[in-house]
Amino acid sequence: MILLYVMLMGALGSAARYLVGRTFPHGTIIVNVVGCFALGAVVQLGTSGNWSPEVRAAIAIGFLGGFTTYSSFNQETIAMFANGAVGAAVANIAITLVGGLAAGSLGLFAARALAS
Helix, strand or coil: CHHHHHHHHHHHHHHHHHHHHHHCCCHHHHHHHHHHHHHHHHHHHHHHCCCCHHHHHHHHHHHHHHHCCHHHHHHHHHHHHHCCCHHHHHHHHHHHHHHHHHHHHHHHHHHHHHHC
């Protein structure tokens, strides 16, 4: 049953990722940073709360797994390097990595503050 929940939520996460990419410039960066924040919060809330394994898997693996796009990040960065846009590629790496780590930490701390 967990697999079904993961699959259904993964479809929703993928659709949300598509819509963000079609709506906002730099969609991959937005999705990765938001996804890192959300996953940090979900991990904290899921382990400290009374969330069932089905709910944790559906959100963390399903929705957020479909929503975050590190494979797209990788491909876009490679393309930037290949097209000679070295500065843009380095900026893409820095913003995604540093922003994602910061957002994940903030999500964790926000969830801890709400839980206490």
